[in-house]
Amino acid sequence: MGVFDKAKTVSHLGAEERGPYICLECEESFEVLYHSCPVCDAYDVRRAKWVE
Numbered sequence: 001m002g003v004f005d006k007a008k009t010v011s012h013l014g015a016e017e018r019g020p021y022i023c024l025e026c027e028e029s030f031e032v033l034y035h036s037c038p039v040c041d042a043y044d045v046r047r048a049k050w051v052e
Helices: 001-011
Strands: 021-024 046-048
Touching: none
Parallel strands: none
Antiparallel strands: 021 046
């Protein structure tokens, strides 16, 4: 791994833009926190920062 690869990994450059919340079941991202996922009805919606 080169210096630029490491910098890209740490800064998350080139990563898809995701919402601040993510469902752990279907991996859908959201801008707001839901109690249950509106896509798959799972109760595993969490802050994306905590999952990474």
